[in-house]
Amino acid sequence: MIEKDVVIVGAGPAGLAAGIEASKAGANVLIIDLNIKPGGQLFKQIHKFFGSSAHRSGTRGMDIGMLLLREAEENGVEIWLKSTVIGLFPGNKVAVEKGLENEAKEVVTILAKKIIVATGASENVVRFKGWTKPGVMGAGAAQTMINVNHVKPGEKVVMLGSGNVGLIVSYQLMQAGCDVVALVEAAPKIGGYAVHAAKIRRAGVPIYMKHTIIEAIGDETDCVKEVVIAEVDDKFQPISGTEKVIEADCVAIAAGLKPTVELTRLLNCEFTFNGVFGGFIPLHNKNMETSVEGVYVAGDATGVEEANTALEEGRIAGIAAAQSLSLIADKEAEEKKDAIWKRLEMLRLGPFGERRLSAKEVVLAEYLNKVGMPQAEIKLKG
Amino acid sequence: MSEIMPDDMIVCRCEEITVGEIKQSIREGAKDITGVKRRVRAGMGLCQGRTCEKLVQQILCSELNICPEQTGRSTARPPVRPVTFGELAEGGVV
Amino acid sequence: MALENTGYLEYEELVQIQTIPDEERFKKGAVAVIECVQQIPCNPCEAACSRKAIIIGNPITNLPIVNGDECTGCGICVSKCPGMAIFIVNKVHSETKATVAFPYEYFPIPTEGEEVKAVNRKGEVVCDGKVIKVMNPKAFDHTPVITIEIPKEYVDQVRSIQRRRAE
Numbered sequence A: 001m002i003e004k005d006v007v008i009v010g011a012g013p014a015g016l017a018a019g020i021e022a023s024k025a026g027a028n029v030l031i032i033d034l035n036i037k038p039g040g041q042l043f044k045q046i047h048k049f050f051g052s053s054a055h056r057s058g059t060r061g062m063d064i065g066m067l068l069l070r071e072a073e074e075n076g077v078e079i080w081l082k083s084t085v086i087g088l089f090p091g092n093k094v095a096v097e098k099g100l101e102n103e104a105k106e107v108v109t110i111l112a113k114k115i116i117v118a119t120g121a122s123e124n125v126v127r128f129k130g131w132t133k134p135g136v137m138g139a140g141a142a143q144t145m146i147n148v149n150h151v152k153p154g155e156k157v158v159m160l161g162s163g164n165v166g167l168i169v170s171y172q173l174m175q176a177g178c179d180v181v182a183l184v185e186a187a188p189k190i191g192g193y194a195v196h197a198a199k200i201r202r203a204g205v206p207i208y209m210k211h212t213i214i215e216a217i218g219d220e221t222d223c224v225k226e227v228v229i230a231e232v233d234d235k236f237q238p239i240s241g242t243e244k245v246i247e248a249d250c251v252a253i254a255a256g257l258k259p260t261v262e263l264t265r266l267l268n269c270e271f272t273f274n275g276v277f278g279g280f281i282p283l284h285n286k287n288m289e290t291s292v293e294g295v296y297v298a299g300d301a302t303g304v305e306e307a308n309t310a311l312e313e314g315r316i317a318g319i320a321a322a323q324s325l326s327l328i329a330d331k332e333a334e335e336k337k338d339a340i341w342k343r344l345e346m347l348r349l350g351p352f353g354e355r356r357l358s359a360k361e362v363v364l365a366e367y368l369n370k371v372g373m374p375q376a377e378i379k380l381k382g
Numbered sequence B: 001m002s003e004i005m006p007d008d009m010i011v012c013r014c015e016e017i018t019v020g021e022i023k024q025s026i027r028e029g030a031k032d033i034t035g036v037k038r039r040v041r042a043g044m045g046l047c048q049g050r051t052c053e054k055l056v057q058q059i060l061c062s063e064l065n066i067c068p069e070q071t072g073r074s075t076a077r078p079p080v081r082p083v084t085f086g087e088l089a090e091g092g093v094v
Numbered sequence C: 001m002a003l004e005n006t007g008y009l010e011y012e013e014l015v016q017i018q019t020i021p022d023e024e025r026f027k028k029g030a031v032a033v034i035e036c037v038q039q040i041p042c043n044p045c046e047a048a049c050s051r052k053a054i055i056i057g058n059p060i061t062n063l064p065i066v067n068g069d070e071c072t073g074c075g076i077c078v079s080k081c082p083g084m085a086i087f088i089v090n091k092v093h094s095e096t097k098a099t100v101a102f103p104y105e106y107f108p109i110p111t112e113g114e115e116v117k118a119v120n121r122k123g124e125v126v127c128d129g130k131v132i133k134v135m136n137p138k139a140f141d142h143t144p145v146i147t148i149e150i151p152k153e154y155v156d157q158v159r160s161i162q163r164r165r166a167e
Helices: A013-024 A061-074 A139-147 A164-175 A194-202 A262-266 A307-324 A330-347 A350-370 B019-027 B033-040 B053-064 B085-091 C002-006 C011-017 C044-048 C076-080
Strands: A002-009 A029-032 A078-080 A084-089 A093-099 A105-117 A121-123 A136-138 A156-160 A179-185 A207-209 A211-218 A224-231 A244-247 A250-253 A257-259 A271-274 A279-282 A295-297 B010-012 C031-034 C086-090 C097-103 C115-119 C125-135 C145-151
Touching: A002 A013, A002 A307, A013 A029, A013 A061, A013 A105, A013 A307, A061 A307, A078 A093, A084 A262, A105 A307, A105 B085, A121 A139, A136 A139, A139 A164, A139 A250, A156 A164, A156 A211, A164 A179, A164 A194, A164 A250, A179 A211, A179 A224, A179 A244, A194 A207, A194 C002, A207 C002, A224 A250, A257 A279, A271 A350, A295 A307, A307 A330, B010 B053, B019 B033, B019 B053, B033 B053, C044 C076, C076 C086, C076 C097, C115 C145
Parallel strands: A002 A029, A002 A105, A029 A078, A105 A295, A136 A250, A156 A179, A156 A250, A179 A207
Antiparallel strands: A084 A093, A093 A105, A121 A257, A211 A224, A224 A244, A271 A279, C031 C086, C086 C097, C097 C145, C115 C125, C125 C145
């Protein structure tokens, strides 16, 4: 059986940062990712990031991805691509469907001293009549099409949702040469940063607040050709008589994300429900360790936030894992983690961040209450 | 409401389960995600509920007048992603 | 804030929330106008200015303030702002014309001398304009800064140009 000090699931910003830190401390690190390229969502982020100079703000996400990859490489982090973790088992065993050179796959088991789960999040859908028709997709999927595969998802796009994903992907669709013919938002207020909304308004995108999509109408091949929107009341119910028909061949849904948690579920980690973070998340402490000893979490898999917070949480998990392997002196590790928690606090400031700051405090406090100390045994659900 | 959310609307794409079938399973006693899954297979397909779980949750919430955290979550079981029997057999996992 | 309901700022609203240069400063020529009105943890504009004319300080969520005495209207901050919320406004370009510089990340990139349709914060065409400068050095990292000349009376409204389509 292959043995590793630290096995990390997911090569996005959290996983890469965790790998870099653990490897720097001298751990033998393997990162496993199911995609053909590492970087997670970073290489789709062609826009310049917000944040402080300490977080390389003003740099495009894809370039931050390149810097992280180089750093991982320089520190000797091993990455398996096109490889999927299909299960975690008692005794810290990681079952992997490993992608081979010739497109074949083989299943291997790895014995890991520490496991870091950085599996990110998946998109929420919204159902309306015709939501399964060709042309209706997640905003993240549309973003992958334009920024990774260089294929337009349609010529005329209706975007549903005014969070940062909806606003940023609308902008990028126009950069790719599509027209965004409407941005539809059920709430009375724009969810994302006003500056993102302002730049798509300047580009002429009509924003329909307090509206929703009630139907996507297909053409003779069933592909979307028209989208019916309507105004909603205070209970988000469509008001009849307010329908408008918009000609469009694509609907992108930006209705938020939910953490990807099957692997931590599998280990029977303690969970909590947190609306701010997108649903059920594994409880964790300030080491990013779950209720199961030696199993850590980082990034969106611990609650949906953004790339910079994912990066910083990954660093903490990487340092903590190395510390518990006695690869870093306790004093040095504590100082490093404290500095990162301070930077995280800065990222969770302001009217947009403070909800996440207090939600994180709730999660950490609940861990102390419910778990106290992580338990040594991985308990499989009976 | 039924006009814009008709009973024949697909909710679970993998298993082609409709709004109507899910509502029926709730009338028959399903109280959470697992209950719906056991009765009508919503969430048992290729994606293992990654897409439809939230939609099933919404229907449970509105039909039973409960909040999302009361709908529970389906049990995770290995393999968490699809894998062929051949690969599994050769690998001799665990 | 109307911006949160509509996606754009009214000029009157902007001047209430954000500190923008006074009319005395505008009489002296080009200067940065920052339309950043929410407390976002973000400060690359502060680091971008070698003359330290943009101040955020601590906490990082402070709104940026332009020191009009130090700002030369060079436009480097325009390319650095991730929110594309900085504009260079010159109200005394000529007797009748003013200029506005803005970030523009769409293809095709306009060229100097080109006639364009100038738009306001809502994306409505308000007047004709002419591109007089296109800055796109490597340091701007693919965010070209376009300067257009427009009739003076539209200077507080115009913030971009109508997006054109690639052939």
